[in-house]
Amino acid sequence: MQALLDAIASANFPTDAQRLFHGRGGLYPGCEAWTLDAFPPVWLVTKFGEASPEEVATLTTALQARQAQIAPPEKPLNAVLQTRVAGRSETTVLAGAVPERHVVTEDGARYLVNLTRGKNHGLFLDMTEGRRWVQAHAQGTKVLNLFAYTCSFSVAALRGGAKAVVNIDMAHPALATGQHNHQLNGITSGAQFLGHDLFSSWGKVTRLGPYDLVIADPPSHQKGSFVAAKDWPRLLRRLPDLLKPGGHALLCLNAPEIPEQFLHDHLAAQAPELVIEQRLPNPSAFADVSADRALKVLVARLPSLGEINHSP
Structure with missing residues (x-):
């Protein structure tokens, strides 16, 4: 998962919802199961497979370190991990919280999303x-x-x-x-x-x-x-x-x-x-x-x- 960690270490959190790392595209050997998305104010990591406790800990540490570098102290890390196994998904809040009414933007448009229920998030x-x-x-x-x-x-x-x-x-x-x-x-x-x-x-x-x-x-x-x-x-x-x-x-x-x-x-x-x-x-x-x-x-x-x- 090194390529994912490198992407986190260099990511600038955007204003609009967007993908930040696409391991599924096959361009990062060893990271084919991973994606990273920004649904401001939340980072969303998805793994197509089980995530080990060691992987979860490493991800959380990496995200906390990057958040501390790019955000003021009053903006704590909000991060979610979703794993998908055999057609089922499981979502875990790694840090912070997900807005109860979570609205994101794209090109000036606003959309309601839900990162904690189901595989699809609304956008x-x-x-x-x-x-x-x-x-x-x-x-x-x-x-x-x-x-x-x-x-x-x-x-x-x-x-x-x-x-x-x-x-x-x-x-x-x-x-x-x-x-x-x-x-x-x-x-x-x-x-x-x-x-x-x-x-x-x-x-x-x-x-x-x-x-x-x-x-x-x-x-x-x-x-x-x-x-x-x-x-x-x-x-x-x-x-x-x-x-x-x-x-x-x-x-x-x-x-x-x-x-x-x-x-x-x-x-x-x-x-x-x-x-x-x-x-x-x-x-x-x-x-x-x-x-x-x-x-x-x-x-x-x-x-x-x-x-x-x-x-x-």
């Missing part, structure tokens, strides 16, 4: 560039946000001038957090929150459209919700009917075992009308030895009527 830090792209391209659009979770994409879209966003997710508690996120950002209109199973709600989703932008960021494998190999084709074949001519789709695949070509192949088979325009970069902190193993975010577009009419 996926690897999707920062996706939220930036949505905000930059949202002006005047109608957006469909599928698998909306806590609706950070919706916040980004409405901050970017979207006319309306339809958020759909079958997890009602996540949508409730999403509503709080809109309130935190002073957004009082323009968003709908539908607590439905997408695959039994196509009729309603289609009637509310068509959309200028469809965002699909499903779980990579969640029984009862979405299984990539089976459900991506079902989702992609619906896109042409959901999009306005000239509209875009943001397709997010966060499954290390599934390569980017998977999306290309299924788009070609299920929605050949769509053209892939680009793959968005991931935040530099999430650098990976393999582009296929990292988060894959593709921007696809349904050609406009003019383009279709002028095609040879």
Whole structure:
């Protein structure tokens, strides 16, 4: 874990929530199980596996030393360790405390997070560039946000001038957090929150459209919700009917075992009308030895009527 300790020793605690060390990317041999995130005012260390008492003690000492170097005495260390073993997570407060109502920022937006319950904290830090792209391209659009979770994409879209966003997710508690996120950002209109199973709600989703932008960021494998190999084709074949001519789709695949070509192949088979325009970069902190193993975010577009009419 030396590379992690070196990262802690040189880290400057940021204002915005962000990743500070990404051992999962495979660029630091021996540290593949470790990540370090800043969710101000809390440091979050995650280990994908058990952490020994010696590792916990070493981490705590390193974090205390760095906090003493970069923060005034009246700002004590707040640090959390989460371990993930066999699909389960366990969270331990190493020092200090976690705010009861923990709000973090990203590019001026505010989001409610929870570091002590479950594997997911309310804001996926690897999707920062996706939220930036949505905000930059949202002006005047109608957006469909599928698998909306806590609706950070919706916040980004409405901050970017979207006319309306339809958020759909079958997890009602996540949508409730999403509503709080809109309130935190002073957004009082323009968003709908539908607590439905997408695959039994196509009729309603289609009637509310068509959309200028469809965002699909499903779980990579969640029984009862979405299984990539089976459900991506079902989702992609619906896109042409959901999009306005000239509209875009943001397709997010966060499954290390599934390569980017998977999306290309299924788009070609299920929605050949769509053209892939680009793959968005991931935040530099999430650098990976393999582009296929990292988060894959593709921007696809349904050609406009003019383009279709002028095609040879």
